[in-house]
Amino acid sequence: xxxxxxxxxxxxxxxxxxxxxxxxxxxxxxxxxxxxxxxxxxxxxxxxxxxxxxxxxxxxxxxxxxxxxxxxxxxxxxxxxxxxxxxxxxxxxxxxxxxxxxxxxxxxxxxxxxxxxxxxxxxxxxxxxxxxxxxxxxxxxxxxxxxxxxxxxxxxxxxxxxxxxxxxxxxxxxxxxxxxxxxxxxxxxxxxxxxxxxxxxxxxxxxxxxxxxxxxxxxxxxxxx
Amino acid sequence: xxxxxxxxxxxxxxxxxxxxxxxxxxxxxxxxxxxxxxxxxxxxxxxxxxxxxxxxxxxxxxxxxxxxxxxxxxxxxxxxxxxxxxxxxxxxxxxxxxxxxxxxxxxxxxxxxxxxxxxxxxxxxxxxxxxxxxxxxxxxxxxxxxxxxxxxxxxxxxxxxxxxxxxxxxxxxxxxxxxxxxxxxxxxxxxxxxxxxxxxxxxxxxxxxxxxxxxxxxxxxxxxx
DNA sequence: GTGACTTTGTGCATCGGTTCACAAAGGGAT
DNA sequence: ATCCCTTTGTGAACCGATGCACAAAGTCAC
Numbered sequence: 132x133x134x135x136x137x138x139x140x141x142x143x144x145x146x147x148x149x150x151x152x153x154x155x156x157x158x159x160x161x162x163x164x165x166x167x168x169x170x171x172x173x174x175x176x177x178x179x180x181x182x183x184x185x186x187x188x189x190x191x192x193x194x195x196x197x198x199x200x201x202x203x204x205x206x207x208x209x210x211x212x213x214x215x216x217x218x219x220x221x222x223x224x225x226x227x228x229x230x231x232x233x234x235x236x237x238x239x240x241x242x243x244x245x246x247x248x249x250x251x252x253x254x255x256x257x258x259x260x261x262x263x264x265x266x267x268x269x270x271x272x273x274x275x276x277x278x279x280x281x282x283x284x285x286x287x288x289x290x291x292x293x294x295x296x297x298x299x300x301x302x303x304x305x306x307x308x309x310x311x312x313x314x315x316x317x318x319x320x321x322x323x324x325x326x327x328x329x330x331x332x333x334x335x336x337x338x339x340x341x342x343x344x345x346x347x348x349x350x351x352x353x354x355x356x
Numbered sequence: 357x358x359x360x361x362x363x364x365x366x367x368x369x370x371x372x373x374x375x376x377x378x379x380x381x382x383x384x385x386x387x388x389x390x391x392x393x394x395x396x397x398x399x400x401x402x403x404x405x406x407x408x409x410x411x412x413x414x415x416x417x418x419x420x421x422x423x424x425x426x427x428x429x430x431x432x433x434x435x436x437x438x439x440x441x442x443x444x445x446x447x448x449x450x451x452x453x454x455x456x457x458x459x460x461x462x463x464x465x466x467x468x469x470x471x472x473x474x475x476x477x478x479x480x481x482x483x484x485x486x487x488x489x490x491x492x493x494x495x496x497x498x499x500x501x502x503x504x505x506x507x508x509x510x511x512x513x514x515x516x517x518x519x520x521x522x523x524x525x526x527x528x529x530x531x532x533x534x535x536x537x538x539x540x541x542x543x544x545x546x547x548x549x550x551x552x553x554x555x556x557x558x559x560x561x562x563x564x565x566x567x568x569x570x571x572x573x574x575x576x577x578x579x580x581x
Numbered sequence: 582g583t584g585a586c587t588t589t590g591t592g593c594a595t596c597g598g599t600t601c602a603c604a605a606a607g608g609g610a611t
Numbered sequence: 612a613t614c615c616c617t618t619t620g621t622g623a624a625c626c627g628a629t630g631c632a633c634a635a636a637g638t639c640a641c
Binding site for chain 2: 586587588589590591
Binding site: 153319 | 376444446557563
């Protein structure tokens with residue numbers, strides 16, 4: 132039998148998790164502008180979602196609002212940050228320091244809160260030893276050692292497609308269970324490993340699909356909409 | 357009379373559209389390896405999805421398989437390409453030629469099929485006039501003119517967050533209705549404009565959430581209430 | 582041609598997520 | 612304290628997507 136009195140439902144829907152960062156960003160902006168409290172309606176507009184959805188999302192974290200008033204910005208920032216695990220520091224390694232990897236290393240935005248680029252790794256001897264964004268690029272042979280030495284728990288894969296699965300296997304062997312994959316391949320991983328994929332090509336193709344349809348489609352099928 | 361291969365239902369589910377590029381990539385790989393036909397099961401494995409889902413997805417395009425045999429690779433490549441609008445050439449403009457914009461301009465992968473980087477635009481006088489990936493960087497003042505001159509129909513936004521909404525408004529005014537946004541802001545656009553968002557920071561935060569949970573985070577927090 | 586075998590295409594149950602709509606809860610004014 | 616007004620938190624209907632399971636449709640061997 133399980134205890135029925137667990138106050139917080141730890142099973143937060145995936146769709147909600149994906150929106151929390153959005154709310155967090157909007158809240159940060161409000162905090163900077165000195166806003167003290169915000170209604171679900173206003174926050175929803177800022178985050179580009181429906182207010183009922185926002186309230187339901189937040190209700191999964193707990194009851195942090197005040198009826199008739201709204202949510203206290205600072206408090207909500209803290210609660211969401213905590214829920215997302217941003218109150219601790221995450222060491223991120225970027226593997227593959229080509230155009231994209233370099234851009235990611237230099238991209239200040241994503242390091243801002245909670246995340247820290249702790250290592251750069253590449254296979255190309257031309258690049259190994261270079262300093263990029265203040266970090267020494269290390270050789271792929273050192274991959275496992277670097278991961279352990281720096282306490283890396285999240286790996287960003289920015290390698291060519293061919294190398295991605297191999298690097299993926301190795302970082303998982305080294306204990307990493309969170310991977311952000313920019314390589315255009317479907318990674319196969321064991322259970323318990325989270326992979327998120329960012330694929331520019333796919334995004335463009337989805338846009339093209341809709342664009343084509345707007346332009347009249349392959350058949351010039353004109354349907355009411 | 358029969359009209360077998362005409363996809364009757366032009367309303368292809370969004371979830372299906374998002375997977376078609378995945379199938380297409382797997383099929384291209386197979387075509388290169390000389391595979392002539394493929395079963396839904398094999399293709400599903402290659403694309404990392406369930407085979408029933410794959411069949412249902414493909415059935416939205418029409419009845420392009422042969423029972424007892426599978427799908428002809430070349431034919432399916434063509435049909436999916438056509439559906440996605442990849443049989444035509446899309447001119448893409450990248451606005452914002454910082455680290456990321458530069459990486460995108462040089463990233464061969466996404467130009468491969470159907471897409472062509474037709475223009476680079478930036479506001480920084482230091483960058484304007486430079487040649488990147490064989491293209492001249494043009495000034496943001498020329499934005500509308502460039503879009504029209506080059507027939508740009510898809511814009512990639514790689515500007516700082518502050519500039520994104522402004523550029524977005526301008527490209528929409530210039531007739532663009534498909535935008536791929538890398539800036540960490542929620543763009544507000546009128547109906548009929550498609551915006552897709554790629555946000556590194558959000559992806560990392562989602563990973564951190566799950567990582568924290570794996571690490572045993574759920575239990576200890578006992579707050580009063 | 583016939584029968585055995587393979588694989589598609591889809592009906593159906595199910596599930597997760599979204600949206601509506603409203604009772605409950607709180608603040609502020611008088 | 613009481614009433615009114617605002618806003619939350621959530622029950623319930625709804626909607627799209629998923630996955631099972633199987634009949635229909637085809638191939639292949641003989």
